[in-house]
Amino acid sequence: QSQDRVFNFAAGPAILPESVLKKAESELYIWRDSGMSVMEMSHRGKDFLSIIQKAESDLRTLLNISSDYAVLFLQGGATTQFAGIPLNLCKPEDPVDFVVTGSWGDKAFKEAQKYCKPSVIWSGKSEKYTKIPSFDALEQNPGAKYLHICANETIHGVEFKNYPTPNNKDGILIADMSSNFCSKPVDVSKFGVIYAGAQKNVGPSGVTIVIIRKDLIGNAQGITPVMLDFKIHAENNSLYNTPPCYGIYMCGLVFEDLLEQGGLQEFEKKNMKKAEILYNTIDESNGFYRCPVDKSVRSLMNVPFTLEKPDLESEFIKKAAEEKMVQLKGHRSVGGMRASIYNAMPLAGVEKLVAFMKDFLARHG
Numbered sequence: 582q583s584q585d586r587v588f589n590f591a592a593g594p595a596i597l598p599e600s601v602l603k604k605a606e607s608e609l610y611i612w613r614d615s616g617m618s619v620m621e622m623s624h625r626g627k628d629f630l631s632i633i634q635k636a637e638s639d640l641r642t643l644l645n646i647s648s649d650y651a652v653l654f655l656q657g658g659a660t661t662q663f664a665g666i667p668l669n670l671c672k673p674e675d676p677v678d679f680v681v682t683g684s685w686g687d688k689a690f691k692e693a694q695k696y697c698k699p700s701v702i703w704s705g706k707s708e709k710y711t712k713i714p715s716f717d718a719l720e721q722n723p724g725a726k727y728l729h730i731c732a733n734e735t736i737h738g739v740e741f742k743n744y745p746t747p748n749n750k751d752g753i754l755i756a757d758m759s760s761n762f763c764s765k766p767v768d769v770s771k772f773g774v775i776y777a778g779a780q781k782n783v784g785p786s787g788v789t790i791v792i793i794r795k796d797l798i799g800n801a802q803g804i805t806p807v808m809l810d811f812k813i814h815a816e817n818n819s820l821y822n823t824p825p826c827y828g829i830y831m832c833g834l835v836f837e838d839l840l841e842q843g844g845l846q847e848f849e850k851k852n853m854k855k856a857e858i859l860y861n862t863i864d865e866s867n868g869f870y871r872c873p874v875d876k877s878v879r880s881l882m883n884v885p886f887t888l889e890k891p892d893l894e895s896e897f898i899k900k901a902a903e904e905k906m907v908q909l910k911g912h913r914s915v916g917g918m919r920a921s922i923y924n925a926m927p928l929a930g931v932e933k934l935v936a937f938m939k940d941f942l943a944r945h946g
């Protein structure tokens with residue numbers, strides 16, 4: 582990484598690969614032989630069509646997405662899909678199951694209450710969202726339209742390492758993958774819908790990706806706004822209205838980069854290595870640093886930790902920033918620290934953080 586860039590440990594918007602930013606910079610004013618910037622292009626012209634089609638096809642390659650699934654590039658963030666999914670898949674009286682392992686799952690549940698009849702069949706709230714339930718213990722409603730999970734809870738650092746089998750009549754599992762999207766291979770065929778805001782692993786905020794099994798499209802409630810209707814977007818290849826063109830272009834550059842670097846298996850290995858050295862540093866600090874999350878379900882992407890002496894937190898954050906490691910403050914709802922180590926965080930960034938943490942411990946422990 583260049584000397585003048587910081588190591589950005591933010592949870593999102595988050596660090597992007599430097600090579601991608603440089604490529605975008607080199608094409609900022611003039612994209613290929615178009616004579617204009619991607620920002621200035623018609624979304625219906627052949628140049629932008631080639632950009633969005635390549636982005637989709639590279640994402641399909643990365644995640645091995647079959648033709649049974651539509652890939653939609655939408656707007657409004659994952660939060661918009663908290664409403665979009667029940668509106669598209671449920672009638673108002675339909676029951677739906679939620680496993681709530683953190684704040685994002687809880688928000689998705691609360692939004693769904695407006696459009697269907699969701700129930701929380703398991704919540705980790707009383708244990709401060711540090712666990713994933715045993716799947717045997719889940720009492721799923723066989724009449725539920727779908728089972729919803731948040732694959733990685735960004736604030737709490739809790740990640741599903743495998744996925745529950747939905748018991749509902751159509752066997753539909755839906756996952757918010759905003760904060761671990763494209764961080765590792767996923768068997769898409771296990772899901773009815775996968776959705777993700779782009780601004781962690783794959784691009785700028787504003788783009789929202791929805792991967793949906795095609796047979797689930799076409800049942801939206803009558804009140805569904807046209808902008809939330811998956812059928813409209815699928816029929817129009819995400820070009821019903823003006824899409825977030827530049828953001829989609831940036832996601833495309835990231836997908837290309839992920840493929841060039843060996844695909845998601847490679848990234849999973851790199852992400853495991855980064856997470857391992859960080860969690861080891863926390864666990865080997867004799868309680869000076871602490872991560873409350875169950876070891877077996879700790880996130881590879883978001884690593885929350887606290888200090889035994891909380892009054893040292895601001896000093897920790899300030900000194901780290903002086904060494905160009907920024908955005909280490911935990912989410913305002915949980916406090917402490919959080920290091921987000923998405924795909925684009927180089928191993929060198931985590932090694933530098935770990936060296937800093939050991940030094941900080943030596944001085945204050």
Ligand code: PLP
Binds near residue numbers: 658659734
């Ligand atoms: N879901 C998860 C897991 C998230 O981490 C976030 C956001 O930051 C969201 C949903 C909300 O995403 P957005 O801000 O794109 O609506």
